Amino acid sequence: MASLHVFLCLLGLVALCNSACLFVPLEIKDMNNPPKGCTDRDGKQYDFGSEVVIDCMSCSCTNDGLSCCDMIPSPNTVMIPMECEMIVNRQACxxxxxxxxxxxKECSFF
Structure with a gap:
């Protein structure tokens, strides 16, 4: 029975690594004046090769576009033990x- 508990806890830790990601492809409006970086949904531009945090998402700008992954997993994707709950601090991501x-007291898996 103890090995099942350990397995379920390890499975929960693996789920913590999963996060939602999105990709915003680079938009080229004028071939004579190509973009110098990526633009987020608020219109802010980032240089190619830069890595930034936007709304608790870790983002990188490449020649293909802006690629972002959530730094905080969704409670639906994390196996949380019944005696525990997830506390999120969006200001600190x-x-x-x-x-x-x-x-x-933080939950102990082992």
């Missing part, structure tokens, strides 16, 4: 799993 009974 971080999260932690804590005990529901005492959110000052």
């Amino acid at each position: 971080s999260f932690k799993l804590v005990l529901k009974s005492d959110n000052t």
Whole structure:
């Protein structure tokens, strides 16, 4: 029974690595004046080769476009033990799993 618990916890840790990603292809409007970087949905431009954090998404700008992956997994994609809950801090772009009974204590998988 203990090995099943360890397996489920490891599976949950693997799920933490999964995150939502998106890709915004480079838009070339004028072939005589090609873009010098990528543009996000707010119109802000980033140089090719740059890596930035936008709305808790880790993004990189390439000649193909802007590629971004969420730094915080969705609760739907994470296997959270029943006694735990996910606390998200969007200002710090971080999260932690804590005990529901005492959110000052982080969940222990082992």
